[in-house]
Amino acid sequence: MNANHPDLKRMTPPKLSLGDRLYVPQVIAGLAVTARHMAGVVFGDSAITVQYPEDQHIPSPNYRGVHRLNKDESGRVKCVACMLCSTACPAHCIDIVGTTAPETELWGDREKYPASFVIDELRCIFCGMCEEACPVEAIELTGLYDLTGLSREQMIFDKTKLLSVFDLTKDAEPMRYGSPPSRPTSSTELVRDSI
């Protein structure tokens, strides 16, 4: 695109008033905003910052922090190892090894589960695509924001750690969609319930 392209729109800078050109009145106006905020913090209760770590910041409900792996009613990991989260992940930070579920009473109704589920929290960009992609609401981002570690290895979260994040946060942040209904005995019941 050259400088004479017809799609280019020419803009002229706005004309400055005398006050603008003198510069000092604008500085004073800026300082007045600062002074108003300072007064609000000292005399009122309008501080935006908190005295961390004495005071804990409570993020908004849709804050995207550390991941957790949800559990179902039987305490099993809800994840079915479909790998849609690792497919959706733009940072390629999720690594799942799926395997056939054992034919025990506990796992009888499940076909596949993750033998290993690893998230590299350092590589993650906390975009939330994984929880959006998840068809069984197994992966969720919690409000935990103080994610620290002493080494890179510590920041690679495995299945156990991600499940422990669930135990840690399930009371403060219940599962966003609850648990899906266990296999309905008859779909007509579902329809009747919804009516």
Added chain:
Amino acid sequence: MATITINGDAYTLPEGEKLNAIQAAKLCGVEIPYYCWHPALSVVANCRMCEIEVGAKDPATGEIKMVPKLVPGCQTLAKDGVVIVTDSAKVQEHQRMIMEYLLLNHPLDCPVCDQAGECGLQDYSYHFGQATHRFVEERTVNPRKDVSDAIQLNQDRCIMCTRCVRFTREITHTGELHVMNRGNHAEIDVFPGVPVDNPLAGNVVDLCPVGALLDKDFLHTQRVWFLSKHESICTRCATGCNVSAEENRGSLWRFKPRHNPHVNDYWICDEGRASYKEANNPALLASMYVKKAGTPEPVAVDQAVAATERGLKDVVARGGAVAGVLSPFLTVEEAYLMARYLKSLSPQAVLALGPVPVSGGDQTFAPDKTTGRTGDTSFVVPRPFTIRGEKCPNRIGVSEVLAHFEGEVIGWESLLARVQKGEFAALYVASDALDPAFDEVAAGAIRPRVGFLVVQDTHATPLAQVADVVLAGATFAEKAGSYVNADRRLQYAEAALPPRDGSLPDLDLFAILLARGAGPVRSREVLAEVAEAIPAFGVARGGVVPPFGVVIATTPREGADAGGAAVGGPAVAESGSRFSDPWTTVWRDHGGRKRI
């Protein structure tokens, strides 16, 4: 010359082929959806997905008369004057209805189903179906069961297309799978104690358009959209089946057959299907070795190659004889470069064919138009499928190279006899065999008689353990090159994996030894050289191998020498396109509904 009308446009069909409406429409770029039809199986028209409007044009008046009801496309002969309509509201409503019907009892298992991503139900549901499910009754739930040790059947995902049943009846003539019960209770099953254990059993998994039949070897390991497909050739036997080697994260995960009417038709055998595992074998040679003070020590690639060159040149300088062993697992290009290298060292170098593994005899499945067939077979072109007893991919190709350089093909046994007589001061063995080719006996027979021994292999065989230099070569998955199958068909295989750490593809090793110059050597360039140098490979001029391969010229020596079934054919490139079910390939256009 037949002229047919599809959706108002007139198309001319090629001469001499008997096509149904699905095939004819595909040739003209119009897709008719189907499930139960397969070109190798008889037509039963039971999925009803391919139903279209069919009519005929009166040649005299030009008047078009349509059949009042919809007609299955798989059963409609595309002959002159046929008019078919695939995009009318009537057809689209029918397709939507069939999709809804097929999905009535289908569980929403896609997240845990291995077929997801290459599933006929997913693709057609997206293009021809609807997003809602109106069925409020109880869905039929069938427990999953095993139909053999290697194949699992999830009956509630089945759409009763009976492709698998027809395969076992019509192709293998073993008939293990059956439809049990009727109507809503119909299910695929085997009789008690009679599992699907024929040598081609794995193909029923490939045939299944949905996730009902699943390979337990691949079960729940990968999602198919992660796999990158490489057009490869199976090296398990001399048939040279066309396979797609599917790779993710540096490992092969499965082989799937690729259609080649001249070689394997649509199938591969279970033994070949399982042979992908050899590429992931953790015991493969991970380093090159040079013997120092009696013990082999791992060295860098350049040192091993330098040691090879030094050792061989020493032997030649001292007037010793050099022999080379070219295994039938080498590609044509590798065999050519190796032969050239050894002949450039010493024109008197003796080149011989490595051991040719043979296990049992050939096993041929010869479907015909009647045996086991129950449906309409007028569109079927039955082709035999042979599992060869000769368990190597390229005996004929290597033999042709040897015959060019040596004038004759010296077999392994006769070379071994000469080695034991102490004729050779240096021996260069290039193997890369799928199974370890040299045992303790061979090592014991060779080692004391040879001053300088180079072994190039992928396995740490007993022979490699006693060698002076061990060069870590490439497995079938790590090398690109061409193989000549038992029918003298030259076929090109792509590399599916990068070279293992510590190894180098054989072609590169020979190129370095030959000092061909900097940069990696390209197998196509070498093949072009082979085509120039050796008349038999003249058909691959310019290093170009047609998609279905090409039959190389017969030399008079071949039949008398190696005893192979030399089926010389015309050296022409065959036309025709490779068949694959639409759901196994990526859909080109996700927007349109009319032309997919």
